[in-house]
Amino acid sequence: MPASIAASRFRLSVFAFALISILLTGLTLTVQSADKSETKPKVDYSAEMPRILPLTPEEAVESFKIHPDFEIQLVAAEPLVRDPVAMCFDARGRAYVVEMPEYNDANKEGYSSVKLLEDTDGDGRFDKSYPFLSDMTLPTAVFSYKGGVFVGAPPYVYYCEDTDGDRIADVREVVMTGFGRDKGDEGMINSFRWGLDNKIHFSTGIDGGNVTLAADENKKTYNTKGRGVILDPETRTIELTTGGGQHGMSLGNWNREFVCANSIPMQVLMYDDRYIARNPYLAPPAAPVSIAPGGKFTKLLRISQVEPWRVLRSRIRAASERGDYEKGQPSGFFTAATGITVYRGGAWPAEYQGNLFVGEPANNLVYRAAPQPDGLSLVAPRADQDAEFLASTDVWFRPVQFENGPEGALYVLDMYRELIEGAPFIPEEVIKHLDPVGGQDKGRIYRIVPKGFQQPQQADLTKLSLQELVELLESDNGWTRDTAQRLLYERQDTSIAANLKQLATGSSKPITRATALWSLEALKSLDESTLLKGLQDESFQVRKQSLKIAEQSAGAKAIQQQMIALAKDPSLEVQYQAAFSLGAFESLARNAALADLLERHAANQWMRMAVQSSLDQGAGDVFEILLANPKSLDDKRIEPFLIDLAVQIGAQKNEESVSSLLVSIAVLPESHQKLAEILFRNLLSRASNETKQVVAKSNSDQIAKLLKGMMQTAISQATNGKAVVKTRVAAIPTLSIGSFDETQPVFEELLSVQQPLPVRQKAITALGLINDNRVAELLIEAWPGLSPQLRMSAVETLFSRKPWLVSLLEAVKAGDINPGDIGPDRVQLLKTNQDKTVKKMAESLFDNERLTGRSDVIKEYQSSLKLKGSAANGKLVFKKSCSACHRLENVGIQLGADLKAIKDRGTEAVLLNILDPNREVKPQYVTYLLVTTQGRTITGLIKEENANSITIARADGTSDTVLRIDIDELISSRLSFMPEGMEKQINKQEMADLLAYLNSIK
Template identity: 80%
Template sequence: MPLYSSLKPLRWTIILTAVFSVFLISLTVSAISADKTEDAKPKVDYSSEMPRILPRTPAEALKSFKLHDDFQIELVASEPLVRDPVAMCFDERGRAYVIEMPEYNDANKEGYSSVKLFEDTNGDGKFDKSYPFLTDMTLPTAVISYKGGVFVGAPPYVYYCKDTDGDRKADVREIVMTGFGRDKGDEGMINSFRWGLDNKIHFSTGTDGGVITVAADKEKKTYNTRGRGVILDPETRTIELTTGGGQHGMSLGIWNRNFVCSNGVPMQVLMYDDRYIARNPYLAPPAAPVSIAPGGKFTKLLRISQIEPWRILRTRLRAQSAKGDYEKGNPSGYFTAATGVTVYRGDAWPLEFQGNIFVGEPANNLVYRAAPKPDGLSLVAPRADQDAEFLASTDVWFRPVQFENGPDGALYVLDMYRELIEGAPFIPEDILKHIDPIGGQEMGRIYRIVPKGFQQPTLPDFETLSSKELVALLESDNGWTRDTAQRLLFERQDTSVSNDLIQLARKSGKPITRATALWSLQGTKSLDEGTLLKGLKDENFQVRKQALQIAEQYANSANIQKQMLALASDPSLEVQYQAAFSLGAFESSARSQALADLLTRHVDNKWMRMAVQSSLNEGAGEVFELLAKNPTLLKQKPAQAFLISLAVQIGAQKDSENVKNLLASLKSLPAADQKLAEILFRNLLSRASGTTKTVIAQSSSEHTAKLLKGMMQTAIQQATNAKLPVKARVDAIPTLSIGKFDDTGDVFEELLTVQQPLPIRQRAITTLGLVNDPRVAALLIESWPGFSPQLRMSAVETLFSRKPWMVSLLDSIKAGKINPGDISPERVQLLKTNPDSKIKKRADALFHNQRLTGRSDIVKEYQAALKLKGDPANGKLVFKRACSACHRLENVGVQLGADLKAIKDRGTEAVLLNILDPNREVKPQYVTYLLVTTQGRTITGLIKEENANSITIARADGTQDTVLRIDIDEMISSKLSFMPEGLEKQINKQEMADLLAYLNATK
């Protein structure tokens, strides 16, 4: 299924930008067939090479497994009880709610998925009853128990559903949220509802996100969840957005650390909760997901199942389309469908397995295990099983897509059991007709893995337990038991057991129990200062970390503040990292000193620098001053980078005291550090607010005047000195945007001449976009004849960035100075939909013949390229010329778009169609966006990264901008592909055949 398909990254809309780039996007089988012509190459009957591999009975499937020697696998449910299971949860009675999604790969039907309720009526650990709790569902993806019912994710909705009359069928179905993305390929949608230590439900929005509203919010605020995670308060039904990542699969570790995965990235850890980042809107952090599998996508997998005939045939056909056997007969055996990442938290297995990470690889019919260990503030998770996978099957229908920790301490494996796990639209037609794309839609299995000799325990009905008995269960070594007991305590809000919880928080011999008790006290509003202080001083660093997070809500207490400050010097690096975030909960001089000390000790650590700045929405000037007094620190590049970030922030903020502190610090720097002073002053001015400019103007300081003069002189000398390295010159050019155009206009004109290296000209063009002067447009238009296509793209971006310059551009097109063909279709569309009626009218007149869609004639014409013999060697040259601005293959190009190694799985006809008609179907992550900033600039491009504070826009010329959300006045989707149409103007049919051969031949 797409959620877990080995083609997920391959199925993603792949970006090949610019006039010379190739963009490969998802398309449907019907779209492919619609453009077939009589000239298309004849179809070949491969039926003799495509014998059907038949499914196995549940009993036969059990015999197909090869499992770690210490364990046994048991079947707990199979068809007809269950079909296509993709998610499950257990309620407090030990019953299981299972999401079924038989709709996968069925293009003709929808609305027949369901949520089943399973019961084990005789206590043998196997489900013997199932009930249609919810029917007529469309693409449900996630489920979790709460208050006798369940929250269910089924994009675009999250529901709360409950059986109130005891017939095991939901008679309550309330919409909690709406607006989540529903991908046309049914992939990367909301998933993995998990109960957190913080008494809230955490889940992933996958790759589709969506702009959502929450039913409980009377103001109907909208939340853009693209690239984000969601934290739901199940009681108030309000939400917060947090760090996101991955595609399908999210797991909270024993201590609530968040793990995600994507098709080719088997496991990532999220390095921070961007609710902290959101406190300082001037901070643009590094991306939170960090891959922790040393081999990543290319980790060698120890597959034991036969390679399906269709894969072998596809490999041979690809080899025939190029010269040589480039795949060397190896069409599988690495991560292409990583899904369902899950941390084992049970107690039935030996202790050393707790905290291990499991990932399903359904395309290779196996389950991979890793054993994470600390790596600084991150983790590294090497393979745990050396000679065989933890679990593998010889049955090619075995599709492990998700896992669940159970009430018995076992790990449950959800097997979708399908003939084809790849999306049908991405299998060549000649092959697809010999496969049943919906084969297995009425089948499915659920297994559990237990140690050999496992005895089924008698499980209590938690619903009947007293609150006091629930408190005692927090001592359990089984994560599911602790979660469920904690959840029920939170649901009941029974403060009569507060003293029992306090005793656990203070005296339990188990660190995880002490932490869980602290959060339970917090959740029931029963936490006292003394117990929290004890938690902040706990002997276990993980408990201290959790206590710090709770303490943020009690930071108005002097005693709590004092202990939080003390933890900034904790022996544990992880506690110090948490302190760097948590100290943002209050302000004081002592806090500024603690943050400055933290930064000084860990200045080389980018995560610590980011965490410290997240706490400095207030007090940045004070910390800047403390750091600037340390001469040893000032000589370190990371410290200088941090001070530069603070200088930009202080300049943008409207706090005169911070600006005065910074200027005083610069004045006190020794003469040897004047170059650094100039750099810091330049960055202070780079986004200077009116308040900052006023303070500088009123300072009438000789030192300030000297800094400004020296800064500009240095920048001009460095930018124009042909004897310097190109990089040094490029780095100096942005400073020119701060000066008056009367002083820098001639310099920019010199930097734009054809004699200058390409990077110099490129940076000059983009820097001009920051200069708000009407003469900029005239300079760019005058220089236009000497611009290469790449530079013209950059110049168009700059001219589009301000309305008067856009008018000048249109004037030049009308006057014949600029060819209309130099303006890409998505730019034309933006002009034609401009809110200014005059610009819109002029664009309609100037570009009335430019067609954005309906490219069937071009597609039909280029079908001839499919008949030509392609030369991969020449295709590599075509790629370098036409595609490398945004894609990287074999160490050539820039990796902006998706991984083009995926191209070989799409089929040559599909690839050709997407190259020539990129706007036929565009996935959300590959749409061109327009951002209008509060400074009046317009920025267009692809959203490359997104978090709570910033959006990184990548442009077709290979450049990018990170824009803080506070600087965005408006963001508009063009609904067009990032790749413009018209590549056929640059690549003839033989070159197209060569390019296709090269793309197919890459490893």
């Protein structure tokens, strides 16, 4: 099953506390008891668990309620197809369908497949099925190319082809390998989509992987975690781009990308991080932006009954943990958003073009939204107010993916399963009345068409001439345009260039003109005159696409001039694209255009990011232009951008830019001295050796005065006990760039027990930025006066550099620090440290109990399941032991997974997850060790990742964003971020209380 379906499974598995929830997909929940007599008696609920039987395909059609303007038609069902999770059409109108019957089968694998379906009589319904590929393991995606198909089946992407005409593949070639394969069958590569740029785009889900191309002799590795992949099907090369979502990615007509995940039904990706990668000093905001106004709280209008097993499970939980019946609804909201798809067909009324469709298999329905512009982003409100676009009364209906078809219809892939949740997460007394693999021999594919739809005759596009293919670019049907464009790319025949140029400049349809331009570019037949016309096209969308194409031709003066002109285009979207595309070349005129863009859109974070993405070169010029403009100096919205540029210039090894910046700062008027101090401080915050040398050699009295005044102000503000705490905290980071000889006494004062907690916390964090061995001495000396929370932060700081870590261990050895102050997770990391000295010291200092052997602890804590828990007391346990990384009822920090959905877990499963978090660690919850080029070590969870930076969330609730150019090593510990050994903090009664509290949350 695709990750999307398992999204529901993920929701059911969301639980953990303390540091992070590690959800053990596929986990065996049978927990051994120390004594069988201690096992809770099992009640026979068979009378309350009537099986809901599957419907026949014909009966299932009658179970649907659909938008009144449409009808749903069955086009394939068992035995032609089973468990469909992805599909594509080839140029002949045949469908390749990925089947995944392995879902929820813990005992077998390797019997999934790809079927080839044909409609031999032209009535729009498939009547022939062939086993194109057999013996597959967990295939997830498919796309047609050059008579064969690319197939995603982690860890591989294959190219498969039938060369002898028997409709069974005799070529199965590995194109790339290394994609993550989740043991819970979720979050894997998915959604192969054809883009305007003549490439195949796809999502890597949540599992990513370290990928290599089979044809690459150098075996270059691509880290695809959190990324999207763009495959050139002709050259078999790839690029990484922005990623996101879990299962489901779709491209709109103009290549705008949408994803979905679990309880997040719709997100748009705000940028292509290939642009971000050009400037390694830029740390951008996260690209996925939720566009559904209600988000995960969107109310769904389900019409199917709530399955008896759900009702029973809720009652069992209520009786055992709360003593009263759970009044909350077990369904009716997004828990398994999957298969997001933009409708691009030509058969529906025009107003439906661009609508978004998302499957919700746990609620047996399909949701529709109608996106609208919202600045540079979108908002996608519900399109159907009183009923879902499509819903079924059949609880076996599991819509997991969609496809735009050759005739303009929208196809719905129905996995058709009795149980879409992961079987291991259903209580034993309930699951025995269900069939976890029920439906693995079934599956349906439907299409949605307007009422009165007449099936057109399907042409075989492979038999068309080049000219006929060019003419098809005028089609209103997205599938037809895509396929014609793809076939032109496959043939690589430049003789058709004149026809394409005529279409690019003369078609009445903007999408046709843009498609023709991209086709010319792919055939290397786009001349300057045609491109210039595209850059001046009456449609802003065509101008946007032309800017992207022009990046490859930016050496031409006329092209540069027109690209610069578009920085003042009437369309905000064109200006945004220009901010990215102007990074393709450098000139003073370009720098002036970028500065102007920034001044006009200083409040827009996306525009600021786009401008900086183009300033790997030219940052100094833009900085100088902005500081020379009095209006910019007085515009507080520009200050964040100036700060970012100052940091970049300081980190870059460009002495000329640093000198220019110093001059610009030095001549600022007295009224802007505060801004001068801020910019100078940020210039030094990540300064390269070259920058430090330029500053040291500076003969400017103003700069010397700035530095001295800045430190004096920081010390004065940080130590002023009468000042507002927020002001004191804001001043502390400046202390980290001064001489430690000067600031050490200040830090000693800031760490004293008389200081407010935020001041002490910030002082510990700032000390981590100072490369001086006396920092460790200072923290160890302050240790007796540190609270548990501050000790956690101090441990994080001391872990960040090897000499400090050794000092920490020596302090434990000397008895100055209690071994219990070092959390079990950190002890485990110490014992697996790559440095032999550290590893040896840790093994000798800490209890040698092997935490990963958890069976005895699990047996011991079985008795907590029989104790009556107090939800009120459990809330206190949560606050003490879980709130560092989880937030419930306005208590704690939301670092880990959302715990609001834990009602869907059985208490035995929850207990096992708590006590043995490392049994199976999901990739998004693995602890990483990041070592910077400056020698710092940061330990934590990867929260965000893009082309340029990684954000590490640490155990003390803080986080660090590190640019990739500053990363020396990134090492996976393979350990859960949730620590083992929680039994040392929570006794059996407290465990019962905690479980009661978590089950009481509505």
